[in-house]
Amino acid sequence: MLRRFAAILSLACAACPAAPGPAARAQDAGARISGALAMHGAPALPPGFRAFPYADPDAKKGGVVRIGALGAFDNLNPYGVNAGSTALGLIGPVYQSLLARNLDEPFSLYGLVAESVETDDARDFVTFRLDPRAHFSDGVAITAADVVFSFNxxxxxxxPQTRAAFALVAGVSAPDARTVRFDLTGANDRELPLILALTPVLPAHALAEQAFADNGLAVPLGSGPYKVAEVKPGERLVLVRDPDYWGRDLPTTRGMYNFDRVEYLYGRDDNGLFEAFKAGLIDYREEGDPRRWAxxxxxxxREKGEVAVEALPLGGPxxxxxxxxxxxxxxxxxARLREALAMMFDFEWLxxxxxxxxxxxxxxxxxxxDLSAFGRPADAAERALLAPFPGAVRADIFEGRWAPPxxxxxxxxxxxxxxxxxxxEQAGWQMQDGALRRDGRPLSFEIMTRTRDEERIALTYAGQLRRIGVEARVRPVDDAQYQRRRQRFDFDMTFALWQASASPGNEQRNRWSAExxxxxxxxxxxxxREPALDAMIAALAAAQSHEDFTAAVRALDRVLLSGFYAVPLFHRDAQWIAYRRRIGHPARLPRFAQPPFGEALETWSVR
Incomplete structure (x- = not known):
């Protein structure tokens, strides 16, 4: 699932704070100070808003929620290179960022640790002014030095994706204890100020660089509404509310983080987690197996009315x-062989x-x-972007006629x-003695899987490939081996998830660039490694209007589809959830969350 920055936080900026000194103001002529920042256009919420639209500002505080988690964890650092095996529930509840995302907009951020943000039309710089109330959970005030420390x-x-983005920053400075300025000259990336705004603020006084790099199980020190109270590696993580949380009265923390205690209970078998939910040992469950759901x-x-089940619409791409x-x-x-192999994935039967x-x-x-190229002929703006790369997009995909077989x-x-x-055969393979061969060697490869569901799909696909003389061996591996092999690209084929947001940006470099x-x-x-991919990513990052941005994303989609880099699988149109009725969520759902409820159930509360 999606690892997202889950801090759903706030700013009331009817009266913005003092700006940086006179020299900075002269240099930044034409810049604007605001309580929020949007990728394109203006943020939707006005100064002084009471709460995010999907939060209940009058939600009841207190109680306990127990959340089941499939798999295990071996570290408490969601920002290190081994973040894929980090415990859930740390981003947002424990670690906070300068600004925080409103999940009702494609990509708009509002203040949290920073109470205001300043930038110019070209986005050649961004300056954050820290909230004077902000402090870590040990009581130490957050200063500009902590932000600079975190960035460096x-x-x-x-x-890797963080290092790549931060490498675009020309310089960082702290004019005073509450002000941090990033020089973005030459980056030509309009999303970069927002990426910097989502930087977690780490404690310079309590975190050694080597300890961070070790990705260990030391209890983290953050500035969020919760502290880590209990860690049982791979099995259990417990968060408890911080009674001294500095941001409890911010407008957009209203209705958020309502439980006094959040427990994450890990299990390596999903059937076991389901049985634990039935027995009342777990309060909330997201279901992924359609047969079990049905x-x-x-x-x-459930028959007694103690459990509720809902199929909630999934918004966004x-x-x-x-x-x-x-x-x-x-x-x-x-690519012709890749397309041939993808053609044998029989979705309809599966x-x-x-x-x-x-x-x-x-x-x-x-x-x-609206960002998808599927079923749409390329418009003039897309054609102009793709013109320097003849052959990068296939004719049927250019014309919107292509569909998965x-x-x-x-x-x-x-x-x-x-x-x-x-x-x-066009790619040089011939059927000989019941096997697809080239230069006498049979076509054979391995599919690496991690879960039983993946294994079941892979085995079915392998059976379909055998019909054209292809041997696909399914190789299940444990979580640790899976993460290690995937990070080193030590596989022939494996399952991958490229989640989409309503505002794709810099993360596309980490997914598709040649670097x-x-x-x-x-x-x-x-x-x-396709030059057209790099060019389309650069175009979407530099786009100043929503129209130019949409054209660049669709053009990127066309290049990706033309490359047949993967066998498309399938998706659900709803999030299937079940929960004990002693807890619940507001009626209003966020428009652009994937899924609507994250790891910490931020807007939920006891009933």
Whole structure:
């Protein structure tokens, strides 16, 4: 699932704080100080708003919530290189950022540790003014030195995508104890001020660089509404409310973080977590198995009215969950072979037989949104962007005619197999002695999986590939090995999730740039190295209008679809949740959250 910056926080800025000194003001002529910052256009909420639209400012405080979590964890550092195996619930409840996201807008940020933000039209700089009330949970005040420390530490030791983004910053300075200024001259990246605004503020007085790099289990010190109270590695994490939390009266903390105690209970088997929920040991559960959702939730506690189940609409683009080809392998160098192998994924049969028809085939990296290229001919703005890269987009994708192949649902569609073999032959592979071969060598590769659900899908796909003489071996691995091999790109094919937001930006560099293809730990699992991808990412980052931005994202989508870097899987149109009725959520849902409820159930409360 999505690891997002979950601090849903605030600013009331009817009277903005004092600006930096005269010299800075002269240099920044034309800049504006505000309580919020939007990627495009103006933020939606006015100064002095009471609460985010999806929060209940009168929510009851108190009580305990127990949340089941599948898998395990081995560290408490969500910002280090091993963040994929970090415990849940730390970003937002424990660690806070300078500004925080309103999930009712595509990408707008409002104040938290920083009470105001200043930038110019070109976004050549950004200055943050800290809230004088802000302090860490040990009582030490947050100062500009902590922000500079956090930036430099993450630039040296943070996740690869963070280091890549922070490398674009020309300089950082602290004119006084409450002011931090970032010089962005030459970055040409309008999203960069927002990325910096989501920087976690780490305690310079209590965090050594080596301890951060070790990604250990030391109890973290943050500035959020909760403290870590109990850690049982891989099994249990407990957060308790900080009675001295400095931001409790900020306008957009109203209705947020309402429980006194949040317990994360880990389990390596989802069936076991489901049984724990049925028995009342867990209060909230998100269901991912359609058959279980359809048939297994009629148990006594629900019949007695103690448990509620809901299918909640998922807002925003659906993103891409897929089986990623590792094109660093010579085997997958030819896009025609990749397309042929993708053609053998029989979604129609799989959806009917394994998933009771609950899923929708994913057709775009920004599916079900205005940012998707699927079904749309390229407009003039897209064509202008793509003109320097002839051949980067296939004609049918350019014209909006392409769609993932649909089978007859029988599981043995002969026409689909024939078309796949024709494509494979164009790539130099021939059927010989029951196997697809090139230069006498059979086509064989490994699919790395982590969960039983992934294994089940991979085994089904492997059976479909055997029909055209391809041997796909399914290799289940544990969490630690999975993370290590994925970070080093030590796989032939594996499951990948590229989540989408309503405002894609700098993260696309970490997913699709040529530089990321060579950098361990990046999300360029497929190893894409296409100049058109780099150019489209640069275009969307520099876009000043929503129209130019939309054109750049659609053009990026077309290049990705044309590359056949992955086998598109499927997505749900709803989030399936079940919970004990002693807790609940506000009626209003955030428009752009994926999913609407995050790891900490920020807007939930006891009933």
């Amino acid at each position: 530490l993450l630039k040296r030791r943070g996740r 048939k297994a939730y009629h148990f006594p506690a 659906k993103g891409m969950e897929a089986l990623a080809f590792n094109t660093r392998r010579d085997l997958f160098a030819d 959806n009917a037989k394994l998933f009771d028809g609950f899923f929708t085939r994913t057709k775009s990296f920004f599916d079900a949104s 649909a089978s007859d649902g029988s599981g043995r569609d002969r026409d689909m197999a024939r078309r796949a073999l024709e494509l494979a 990321a293809a060579e950098r361990e730990g990046s999300y360029n699992f497929s190893g894409a």
